[in-house]
Amino acid sequence: MKLAEAKQQFVASWGAFGTQWGINRTMAQIHALLLISPDPLSADDIMEQLSISRGNANMNIRELIDWALVNRVIVAGERKEYFTAEKDIWKVVRQIVKERKKRELDPMLKLLDELENVEGDKRDKEVKTFTDAIANIRRVGGQAEKTLDTLIKADESWFISSLMKIFK
Amino acid sequence: MKLAEAKQQFVASWGAFGTQWGINRTMAQIHALLLISPDPLSADDIMEQLSISRGNANMNIRELIDWALVNRVIVAGERKEYFTAEKDIWKVVRQIVKERKKRELDPMLKLLDELENVEGDKRDKEVKTFTDAIANIRRVGGQAEKTLDTLIKADESWFISSLMKIFK
């Protein structure tokens, strides 16, 4: 396979992959493009390579910066802004896990804690099934939280040993 | 908080949570409803409790069955079909991980293997950046695959010890 074709393929697939995980296709494609680009790209470069509008490019670049997956870089003697992506995928994974945990898992655990204290007699089948389900989800969620926290802090080299420690 | 309100809250939140992960809101809500229901529910029960149409209920129930998160049950003396959800959340997590891995991670790794063999001179900066990025993603993906395979096979009780083994 030729480089140009392989690049196309990767950008398209990364975009499709993203949509399955609730990530905007364009955002994932811009990220992919920057991942495989040796040099920083300008908004114009991105617009051209992905055939998207300026507004779309701008919005999604900003979102990527907000997720700390992309950085603005200044190129000497250039007025335009340029952008690069973090190339270390392990860091990228950690960053995404960190953000999604903060935005989604933490609030969910907070809600579960409230729902577990529902009023009513535990001998009532309806109440028991509900509180049992919530407690069960809370427990698994709590486990996930601990694991993810370790993963977020972990340097790849001590990923293994750290992961082992949390279960001590 | 009263039980009825807590149930509502849980179903709504589970639905919202699902959408952030690329899962249809109704599908997640039906799943939530069945998780906290002591007895199996019919399509009519689900339609009524979620205020959705028969078609919508049918489609999403079928999708949940396809994901093996929901089962049809026969209620003696009843003509209608009834449905239950697996109540053990640990099993649910494993099932979801198993399906998503099969549907998404495995094909992605297959693609990365192809893309890594792109034609061209490795001394070319463009080629090198591309193959390095792909190799890097492939490596992290491979690590994820091993971890998830262990998680899928793991019984909760030996979750810990199994997880430790993969990194030996």
Add this chain to the structure above:
DNA sequence: CTAAATTTTCAATAGTTATTGAAAATTTAG
């Protein structure tokens, strides 16, 4: 069989999310 009950399908449509593109705001070189 027959017909009532139930489930499934799917075209029409509603609802949601993404994208455009041009105007407004901001930045910077001179």
Add this chain to the structure above:
DNA sequence: CTAAATTTTCAATAACTATTGAAAATTTAG
């Protein structure tokens, strides 16, 4: 400052996804 370059905003609209509801298909009781 001034004006050109660049970035940002956002209303309009396109594209995509979910939902309805009624007709068709299937199942089952008698």
